[in-house]
Amino acid sequence: MGGLVSKFLQRWTVFAGLVVVWQLLGWFADDPFFPPPSKILTAAYEWWVVEPSNFTEHIVPSVTRLLSGWAIACVIGVSLGLLLGRSERAMEYAGPLLVFLRSIPPPALVPVFLLLFKAGTSMQLATIVFGVVWPVLLNSVDGARSVDVTKVDTSAVFQIPRWQWVLGVVLPAASPKIFAGLRVSLSLSLVLMVISELVGTDNGIGSQLMQAQREFDYTRMWAGIVLLGVLGYGLNTALLAVERRALAWQPRSRDEQHA
Amino acid sequence: MRAFTRGLLGIAGFLVLWELLGRSPLIPAEALPPPSVVFGELVTQLTSPDFISHVVATVLALLIAIVIAVVIAVPSGLVLGSIPAVRHATRAVIEFLRPIPSVALIPLALVMLGFGPETKITLAVYAALWPILFNTIYALDELDSLLVDTARVFGTGRIGVLFLVALPSALPFVLTGIRLAATTALVVMVSVELMAGSQIGIGYFIMEARSGPGRMDQVLVGTVVAGAIGVLLNNGLERVRRRWVAW
Amino acid sequence: MSNMLEVADLGHTYGDHEAIGGLSFTVRAGELVCVVGPSGCGKSTLLRTISGLVAPSRGDVSLHGSHLAVVFQDYSRSLFPWLTVQGNVEFPLRSLPRAERRKRAAEALEWVGLAGAARKRPWQLSGGMQQRVAIARALAYRPALLLMDEPFASVDAQTRFELEDLLLRVRREHDTTVLVVTHDIDESVYLGDRILVLSGSPARLVADLEVPLPAERNQVTTRTDEVFVELRSKVARLLNVGKPAAMDVEKWAAAERESLSETVSS
């Protein structure tokens, strides 16, 4: 119990200290660019709690788009990745193309998507999916390749059906790598969600940020930034929890390393 | 050689598909010009000093950002990775800062730093910090304690261990971190340029081509060049890693 | 007795390296046949061609039965860490109804004495226990022919004796046809009804020996039996043990140097 308390203190003292210093500096210096935390929190409260319509019209759609874009990218990335990873030949054909496509900064394609899909949800989803599919895809390829020879031979000898080979051998063998890709692309989806909302739309967290900038409302800008930080932290924590359960079979438990 | 040919065939197949899609009536011609048009425009642009200066501006800013990020992140990673107390104490702060997407800082950076190159460099540095920092910390975690003990036995001090043992054995991970960071920095750089955070650069070129004359072929020229820069950076850094870090 | 496996003029070449050079032999139903040969002569390659994992360059393999099972030497890698012990044993039985699957797995685990470990993960078990899981999985599959590639090579001597007796008991009780590859001469005599002795690379059949020992074997009495001792030295002579050819000495020295440099560098 004492250990827990001291760990908690160790972890949050510096954080709390920084917030307090910022608060004090904010009071004394009164710099408009750096409003104190208390003001930021008040702004957030007034913005999203006092007016719940702001919450349902901006935050909820943003998060929904983020999660659906990420989910679509995961499905495409994992299935295509496993397919390519199990075929040396296919990877030889697709490899250089993938390297090139992955290197295209997704915001550069926003104008193309804008014309192809018109402004709106499908254009935003396309941006998110194109931007985050690569880490999942390439990690799945890597993971599918990592199935060791003995397991491949074992599966061949017992003549298991095709679905069992894919779902029962390749997928679990690749899953540690896949999860690593999922985590990278989840934090990328947050970036792309914001990017996709900066142009051609007036709903979502990103567009609210732009609006705050236009109105020179720095406190709201900070509230938006903090919100995105909290969102990213929460999503990552949730995914880690899922990963820990899904990969519980791994011989060296990650729990010890993270503790 | 065979694999190389197959790779070329893959890219050729993609171009043919794009050409067919671009010429098909399903997709409005102005939305997706076919590669034949885009590559014609690419040749024209590559001989235009205006376009070249956009490319140079982006690449230069990118290199500066990567260097600054390395200078900040590697020493911080070494400190955080080798002194557990510091790491525990700053953990909450780092875990809170990391998920803040750099593009969310665009509005703030714009009003604080203006429309010059400082804004895009600062934001690219912010985005590039994390992969390098975490890979450095991770590398120190993985450090073989036998190596450290061996060095200690021979009378190497704490600082000595850091520079003679920890840094060399962490180098491969650090270089991987830099490679990831470079790609991320490129994305952020072009995004910032696109969001009017600059008056020069590939992103600015793309934005201008779109909003002014609506020249989608030029938009795609910018996209292709940005992708090519990404490929070059990635392969170049990978080659550096293989060459310098042979173990 | 009917033949379970017929191998006719089987040959295999990797690139320009001839691993097997024309092998012909048969395995009768219910028999336990041991294959011995010097290291690197092509024993694993033989098993891989029989099990269909590689297509032989020439010759024929005909199996008179529907399916076969293999127990790999590398047992820890042939078990799936994401499945429990029971899941691993049920692995080849997915096409069966659930109840039947359960029953067979429980049965097989009982035979190898691991009924209590069904819910564990393979990596929570010792090496010998893992190898028993692999054997249980092969048995649950009820193969017409059970192939084993140096199954007891990487367990300690005590466990090895136990596993050898386990194999003898299980195959007596269930009338399984077994082909065991080993490089241990004693093991081949102790286990086998017949021994196939192979020459060094490329593998050719040097001798096909009947083992005139009673079906019941015992780790202490059998190994001191005169028949056992005599047969053992005969196989050893056939394998040229004790007076290695000049060529082999050189190879051995090279291998030794290599392994030394590996330990130094790692």
Ligand SMILES: Nc1ncnc2c1ncn2[C@@H]1O[C@H](COP(=O)(O)OP(=O)(O)OP(=O)(O)O)[C@@H](O)[C@H]1O
């Ligand atoms: N995939 C392969 N490609 C090329 N050569 C191979 C391959 N597999 C085996 N060989 C070669 O074929 C020969 C026989 O190999 P094999 O693994 O069958 O020997 P083995 O008798 O099982 O050896 P050990 O007793 O060490 O297990 C060896 O010289 C080996 O180098």
Ligand SMILES: [Mg+2]
């Ligand atoms: Mg072998």
